[in-house]
Amino acid sequence: MRVPAKVDYAMRSLLQLTTDDGKAISTFVKAETISEAEDIPLKFLEGILRQLRLSGMVEAQRGSSGGYRLERDPADISVADVIRAIDGPLAEVRGSKPENLLYEGPSENLGEVWIALRGAMREVLEKTTLKQVRMGKFNAHIRALNTMPDARKRR
Amino acid sequence: MRVPAKVDYAMRSLLQLTTDDGKAISTFVKAETISEAEDIPLKFLEGILRQLRLSGMVEAQRGSSGGYRLERDPADISVADVIRAIDGPLAEVRGSKPENLLYEGPSENLGEVWIALRGAMREVLEKTTLKQVRMGKFNAHIRALNTMPDARKRR
DNA sequence: CTCTTTCTCTAGTAAACTGGTAGGAAACAT
DNA sequence: ATGTTTCCTACCAGTTTACTAGAGAAAGAG
Numbered sequence: 001m002r003v004p005a006k007v008d009y010a011m012r013s014l015l016q017l018t019t020d021d022g023k024a025i026s027t028f029v030k031a032e033t034i035s036e037a038e039d040i041p042l043k044f045l046e047g048i049l050r051q052l053r054l055s056g057m058v059e060a061q062r063g064s065s066g067g068y069r070l071e072r073d074p075a076d077i078s079v080a081d082v083i084r085a086i087d088g089p090l091a092e093v094r095g096s097k098p099e100n101l102l103y104e105g106p107s108e109n110l111g112e113v114w115i116a117l118r119g120a121m122r123e124v125l126e127k128t129t130l131k132q133v134r135m136g137k138f139n140a141h142i143r144a145l146n147t148m149p150d151a152r153k154r155r
Numbered sequence: 156m157r158v159p160a161k162v163d164y165a166m167r168s169l170l171q172l173t174t175d176d177g178k179a180i181s182t183f184v185k186a187e188t189i190s191e192a193e194d195i196p197l198k199f200l201e202g203i204l205r206q207l208r209l210s211g212m213v214e215a216q217r218g219s220s221g222g223y224r225l226e227r228d229p230a231d232i233s234v235a236d237v238i239r240a241i242d243g244p245l246a247e248v249r250g251s252k253p254e255n256l257l258y259e260g261p262s263e264n265l266g267e268v269w270i271a272l273r274g275a276m277r278e279v280l281e282k283t284t285l286k287q288v289r290m291g292k293f294n295a296h297i298r299a300l301n302t303m304p305d306a307r308k309r310r
Numbered sequence: 311c312t313c314t315t316t317c318t319c320t321a322g323t324a325a326a327c328t329g330g331t332a333g334g335a336a337a338c339a340t
Numbered sequence: 341a342t343g344t345t346t347c348c349t350a351c352c353a354g355t356t357t358a359c360t361a362g363a364g365a366a367a368g369a370g
Contacts, residue, residue, distance in 0.1 A: 001158070001238065002247040003269065005358065015261040030316070037260065044359050050318070062317045063367030079268055083156065089309070092157040099307045105192065106170040109291040112301055113234055113283055114158065119300035120275040128268055136264040145274035146267055152254045154244070160329065185345070199330055205347070217346040218338025
């Protein structure tokens with residue numbers, strides 16, 4: 001149950017391509033610039049940016065004033081979009097989509113748990129946009145989750 | 156972002172140790188019985204049951220009328236307990252606990268997303284017990300997530 | 311047209327993880 | 341003692357993760 005480095009790096013890279021007020025930066029930003037700003041190994045980052053380009057989130061330009069630029073509006077890119085582009089489905093169980101699992105006997109209701117889990121993850125990840133993250137202006141559900149008593153404590 | 160086979164197997168094994176009305180079965184159930192009922196490779200299952208015993212969820216007895224039995228009440232064992240016993244923390248980012256990450260600059264609010272994600276997962280996994288799963292009687296939050304329009308569809 | 315810059319793509323790699331297997335030792339009941 | 345069943349350690353092949361190397365291709369500057 002882990003968010004891999006690639007996804008974290010991808011989010012941070014995309015955030016580097018947004019302005020203070022949550023828009024796309026209009027000029028191209030070099031991979032090297034992002035690499036240094038976010039402390040991400042350059043060659044590793046290049047692969048991530050390539051995935052983001054292939055999934056249509058980012059646009060690339062070669063040459064001396066080249067680099068990367070957002071292709072979609074930050075208010076239109078959800079965290080879930082980024083995870084799906086980089087890491088695949090939000091939640092898989094034993095390598096399958098939760099709705100494809102078949103349980104019988106005492107386990108017959110276990111599928112409901114995994115469906116609910118995925119639903120809860122979607123509520124957070126599909127409804128949080130790059131713009132919201134950049135500006136720190138989250139929706140009520142996220143704010144509620146973050147102000148819960150032990151939100152910042154481990155269990 | 157995946158629930159590993161081990162966790163799914165652990166949940167199903169524990170469910171095999173509960174009665175129709177959500178109590179612990181009082182006699183010992185052999186690993187082989189669980190293995191056949193849930194179609195889990197026996198030797199793999201033994202390792203899982205051992206982890207469940209070491210974390211105090213299950214009690215084992217060797218010998219001819221031996222097997223495994225729940226050590227805690229099914230109403231007291233949450234899905235999160237099982238995941239933590241078998242797989243470790245519910246949600247990690249790049250191998251760290253979400254609250255330990257330090258983000259600056261354009262990424263400064265990214266940590267909030269991971270905290271909220273973990274919070275959402277906790278709401279589902281810590282508040283769903285073995286008894287509820289066995290009896291299919293979930294709490295309102297889980298029911299709401301499962302009756303959402305596209306709960307059973309992939310994205 | 312050539313040189314520099316920057317992305318593009320394929321390949322490789324060490325370490326960890328995943329989903330198993332194998333086999334003997336230890337404990338329990340009879 | 342004997343048979344049953346768990347306990348424990350070790351092993352294993354395949355995949356994934358995080359990262360590196362280097363050649364190639366396009367864009368632009370001069």
